[in-house]
Amino acid sequence: MTELLKENSRCAGCGIALQTTEPSRTGYVPESAREREPIICQRCFRIKNYNDASSVAIDQDDFLRLLGGIASTNSLVVHIVDLFDFEGSLISSLQRFVGTNPVLLVVNKIDLLPKVTNWNRLRNWVQKQARANGLKVVGVLLCSARKNIGFERVVETVADLRGKRDVYVIGATNVGKSTLVNRLISDYSDLERELTVSRYPGTTLDAVHIPLEDGRSIIDTPGIVYRSRLSEVIPRDNLHAIMPDKPLKPATYQLDAKQTLFFGGIARFDFVEGEHQSFTAYVSNGLPIHRTKLERADALYEEHRGVMLAPPSREGLETVPPWTRHSLRVKPGEEVDVFVSGLGWIKVNGKAGALIDVHAPKGVKVMLRETML
Known part of the structure; x- marks a missing residue:
């Protein structure tokens, strides 16, 4: 016992x-x-x-029960999302769990974007995406908890909005929740403690209550595990290759129809139909990209997966779900990204339209979205 x-x-x-x-x-x-x-x-x-970190299975029902209890509290809900994996980390069903409690949307990891980013445009993009997912927010803040960019504004806004409320910090796994909470603790509490922070999904296993000096608490909740994210389906020793910790270096490719880009051995991008145009990949700098002809793509993958086309390594291939093909039609005039949850996105620079096939592990979210940048 x-x-x-x-x-x-x-x-x-x-x-x-x-x-x-x-x-x-x-x-x-x-x-x-x-x-x-x-x-x-x-x-x-x-x-x-x-x-x-050892692999620990977290019961999804427990997450939902914990979130379901927030509606009956008087709290400020701070929802943290990962800008690099926005659609993969946004809790689209959040509104039905929090009731009338205000929601502050904190977009973390902005340090990964180029310094020339138009931050006002990005904030408007985030607000539009939140509304499209049925999320009502009292504010949108852009920050990098790790680099301490924009964090003073987060602290000030939390202080202004919470009043006499508790603060629930929620989000998907590995979006930076515990890093953010640790910084809030240092501002709001003299408690000598620090939450466990790592790159591994599911680091926080139960709600952690941190008492504040005014008798209220900051509650760090376990991360919601979304199996639609690449970070949840590839071997853990490959996470460093797909999860960037430095500013992205966009890679632009001039492609003709019937050309293919392999992202390691994790995903494949086929430009099936369309005029000659360019595509810009925003993925981790540590992930190799290989270009080939579409007619050779299947044979190349069979011969080189797990070696030249890696990660994952040949040993890790057994644990990764088989690929599923997603056929995406870009209409003429559209400005879109091809988003693959956990991998990043490929911006379609041309406006002539295109037919694109994306191959990714089964269950991983693949979609077209309005271009972020």
Whole structure:
């Protein structure tokens, strides 16, 4: 029988209930670590010190039950989304969970975009996308928690909007929630604690309540796991290749019809029909892109996947779902991006129209959207 460390004792890093008897289960604390303050589980210790995390399955129903309880509270809801994976990280059903509580939309990781970005245009784009997904927000803020860009504005806005409310911080896995909460803690609380932060999806395992000096709390919630994101379906040791941590270097390709771009061995972009035109890829700088003729694409993939066309490596191919083909028609005059959740996007620069096929692991979100930049 699992022995809990003490009544209501939870990990200061991920929020999971602590226990001392089963090392293979979440919340385990070894004998040597029981006297630490604040106390964290072995998993969080390994993430913090060795950048290592075991795979932990989080029940989606638990996430929904937790979100469902927000409507009955008096809270400010801070919804964090990843600008690099906007459609993949936006919780489109959020409105039915939060009731009448105000929602502040914080768009993180703007440091990944070129410095010449028109930020007003980007903010308008975000507002339009939020409305299209049925999300009513009291404000949109652009920031980079990691680079501390625009963060003072986030802190000030949270202070202005929350009043005597608690603050719920919600979002999909790996959008930067815990990084943002850690910065809020440093501004609002003298509590000596830090949430576990890593690149691994699902780092926060249960709601973490951080008491504030006025008697209210900041609540960091577990990330919603969306299997429609590449980061949830490729091997964890490949995440560094698709998740950028430096500003993107857009790669522009002049393509004729019947040409193909491979993004490692993760996805494939076929320009099937259309006039000669250019396409600009906004993907991680660490992901190799290979161009070939469409007629050779199938054979190239069969021969070189897992080696030249990597990641994933040949060993990791077994864990990745088979590819599905998505056929996308760009109408003449449209200004659109081809968005692949977790991979990034390919901007269609021409306005003559095009027929594009995208091959990506089954279940991964692929769509056309109004161009971001």
